[in-house]
Amino acid sequence: MAPSAVSTRDHDLPNGMRDTSTAIPRHPLGVKPSGNAYTSTVNLKDHAGAFAVLPDELLISFLEYLHVPELLRLGTACKALYAFTSAEELWRAAFLELHPEQFEWRGNWRWTCLGLPPERRTRIDCRGLFSDALYRPFFCAYTPLNQYAADIPTENRIARLDDLTSEEFHDQWINKPFILTKPVTEWPVYRDWTVEALLRDHAETKFRAEAVDWPLRTYFSYLENSHEESPLYLFDRGFAEKMQVKIGRASEDAIYWPPDCFGEDLFSVLGEQRPDSKWLIIGPARSGSTFHKDPNGTSAWNAVLTGSKYWIMFPSSPTLPPPPGVILSADQSEITSPLSIAEYLLSFHEIARSTPGCREGICNAGEVLHVPSGWFHLVLNLDASIAITQNFVPQKKLPDVLAFLKDSPDQVSGFTDDVEDPYGLFVERLREQYPSLLEEAFKVMERRGKEHKSKWEQLVKKPDEGDQEAGGFSFGFGGDEDEDE
Numbered sequence: 001m002a003p004s005a006v007s008t009r010d011h012d013l014p015n016g017m018r019d020t021s022t023a024i025p026r027h028p029l030g031v032k033p034s035g036n037a038y039t040s041t042v043n044l045k046d047h048a049g050a051f052a053v054l055p056d057e058l059l060i061s062f063l064e065y066l067h068v069p070e071l072l073r074l075g076t077a078c079k080a081l082y083a084f085t086s087a088e089e090l091w092r093a094a095f096l097e098l099h100p101e102q103f104e105w106r107g108n109w110r111w112t113c114l115g116l117p118p119e120r121r122t123r124i125d126c127r128g129l130f131s132d133a134l135y136r137p138f139f140c141a142y143t144p145l146n147q148y149a150a151d152i153p154t155e156n157r158i159a160r161l162d163d164l165t166s167e168e169f170h171d172q173w174i175n176k177p178f179i180l181t182k183p184v185t186e187w188p189v190y191r192d193w194t195v196e197a198l199l200r201d202h203a204e205t206k207f208r209a210e211a212v213d214w215p216l217r218t219y220f221s222y223l224e225n226s227h228e229e230s231p232l233y234l235f236d237r238g239f240a241e242k243m244q245v246k247i248g249r250a251s252e253d254a255i256y257w258p259p260d261c262f263g264e265d266l267f268s269v270l271g272e273q274r275p276d277s278k279w280l281i282i283g284p285a286r287s288g289s290t291f292h293k294d295p296n297g298t299s300a301w302n303a304v305l306t307g308s309k310y311w312i313m314f315p316s317s318p319t320l321p322p323p324p325g326v327i328l329s330a331d332q333s334e335i336t337s338p339l340s341i342a343e344y345l346l347s348f349h350e351i352a353r354s355t356p357g358c359r360e361g362i363c364n365a366g367e368v369l370h371v372p373s374g375w376f377h378l379v380l381n382l383d384a385s386i387a388i389t390q391n392f393v394p395q396k397k398l399p400d401v402l403a404f405l406k407d408s409p410d411q412v413s414g415f416t417d418d419v420e421d422p423y424g425l426f427v428e429r430l431r432e433q434y435p436s437l438l439e440e441a442f443k444v445m446e447r448r449g450k451e452h453k454s455k456w457e458q459l460v461k462k463p464d465e466g467d468q469e470a471g472g473f474s475f476g477f478g479g480d481e482d483e484d485e
Contacts, residue, residue: 025142027135029083030127037130044080044129051081056133059084068094068113083126083134086110088228096211105221108228140229140342145286146382148345149310149362156353158311158361158369164261174299174396177313177359177375180259180368184303189245189255190366193305193386195220202243207236207280223284223384230340231287239280247278258390259368262301265392266401266437269429275414275422281387288379290344291326291337295413297404298391300371304363307385311369312352313359313377323358323376324351331408341380373397398437399444402426 034056037043045052051059063071063085071094075085091109098113106112111121159178184190203217209232214222219234226232240247249257258265267274275296288309293316294300302309314323322328325348327336338344352358362382363369371377393401405412405423415422430438 024139027138028123029086029129030125031083031129031131031134031138032127033135033139034130034132040128040130042128044078044083044126045131047078048080049077051084056084056131060087060090060133063087063090064093066090068098079124079126080129082124083129083131087134088137092228099212103218105218105225107225136343137229140340140346141227141286143342143346145342145345145380146310148349149360149380149382152360153353156358156360158313158359160361166261166263169261170263170394170396173370174394175315175372176370177311177361177372178370179361179363180261180370182366183259183368184256184305185366187256187303189388190305192255195306195386198386205242207234207239207242207282209234209236219282223282226284229342231284233287233289234280234282236280237276237278240278256303256388258392259301262299262370262392263394265390266395266398266430266434267298267391267393267426269433270426273416273419273425275412277392277414278388278390281385281389283381283385285381285383286342287381287385288341289377290339290341291323291376291378292335293374293376294371294391296391297373297397297401298393299373299397300389300391301368302363302371302379302387302389303368304365305386305388306365307387308362308364308382309369309385309387310380310382311359311361311363311377312349313371313375314352314355315357315372316374316376320357323378324348324355326376335376341378344378345380373400395437398430398441399448402441403445403448 054062063074066074066085071085071090075082088109091113095109095113103112103115106116110116159176160181161178162182163180164173164178199217199220204215206213206215207219209219212232219232222232236242239245246254247256248254265277267277281302285307312323314320316322322335323337325337325344328334329336338347353360361369402423405426409423412422419425427438430441
């Protein structure tokens with residue numbers, strides 16, 4: 001039975017989150033946010049013995065080290081510890097550790113991990129326990145998110161186009177996000193890949209869903225009967241081989257092909273040694289991906305077959321800050337953002353929407369969204385969705401990809417282990433098949449290198465070879481007319 005709905009007030013909300021809904025279900029164990037403790041004469045955590053002195057977050061971190069029997073035993077000690085040991089994040093981790101081959105999804109991670117049928121499930125009343133750490137995931141799981149996709153400001157809207165020629169794409173749109181509104185409808189996959197058809201033909205086929213490989217029937221059971229803050233997202237790079245389907249216009253029985261406007265994907269010169277490039281994506285409403293950039297400096301397109309997706313995007317450059325709430329490492333190799341989409345939208349959406357450069361849009365079934373190289377993007381499924389995405393290297397982005405492979409080898413991903421030098425391999429294959437494109441890309445890279453010299457490098461001047469007094473070093477400040485340039 002679903003928890004009953006109750007009105008929310010400021011003291012009912014976890015710290016840092018604003019009230020965005022008129023009704024949130026009551027927590028199934030009766031837990032409330034920490035702020036409510038100030039008006040209560042009872043706090044169940046006071047009866048948790050030595051654990052009572054631990055901050056809630058630290059207590060949960062400690063519980064992550066326990067195995068299933070230990071969690072169950074500790075949960076019998078008192079109501080507070082029952083609530084803490086019932087946290088879904090602990091049971092999700094426990095399930096992944098056990099990694100059972102045969103199981104039935106039973107509605108949440110604890111029930112599934114323990115194999116509990118409905119008649120054996122109990123929930124102890126834990127009213128009098130106040131914890132943001134326990135309440136926040138529940139609040140995020142039940143806060144309506146589709147409202148954040150509404151009323152997109154005119155200046156933020158991602159352009160919607162019927163179609164583009166390859167020339168228009170490369171000349172006008174290669175650095176901009178846009179939505180193509182028609183191309184997917186002619187794909188056989190758009191007509192044929194219903195849930196029923198996929199279950200009929202591939203129910204026992206295992207697909208990758210984050211850290212697990214589940215039969216498709218199991219994942220669809222999860223999709224239809226789960227409600228958590230960060231739903232498990234099916235994101236499989238080997239779907240074409242698993243499903244024995246063909247891709248590309250060269251195959252008469254292909255199920256789909258990239259929109260023509262994007263032109264040739266230059267990573268195709270690598271053949272079987274190319275990095276991962278295409279994925280099947282399936283997820284329930286509220287699933288998606290937090291802010292990230294696509295790998296290896298590539299561009300991408302994302303085609304929605306069923307459902308709809310909300311996108312919020314920001315350009316990236318050394319002179320621009322990351323999206324609000326997102327932290328980049330010094331070398332931009334690591335992106336840190338709130339752990340869930342709901343948490344980000346609750347905390348940062350308002351300021352993100354008003355930040356210069358923000359772009360937003362909804363990509364519906366039958367439409368394709370273009371993700372320019374280097375753009376940050378967060379994606380939210382507004383309802384259950386099936387989609388296909390591919391990364392590619394258009395001609396005008398070749399310098400960016402070459403620079404990434406050369407300058408950031410520790411960040412390169414998706415290549416098989418036998419490719420020891422992705423940059424060298426790519427250059428070698430391009431020189432064989434597209435020598436003129438490669439030389440032009442090198443020229444662009446060289447020009448950019450000069451343009452991005454630091455101010456210090458511009459100020460330092462090289463001495464004449466015959467200038468003995470210079471001692472191999474000299475510098476000027478641009479105002480000395482008698483200095484040699």
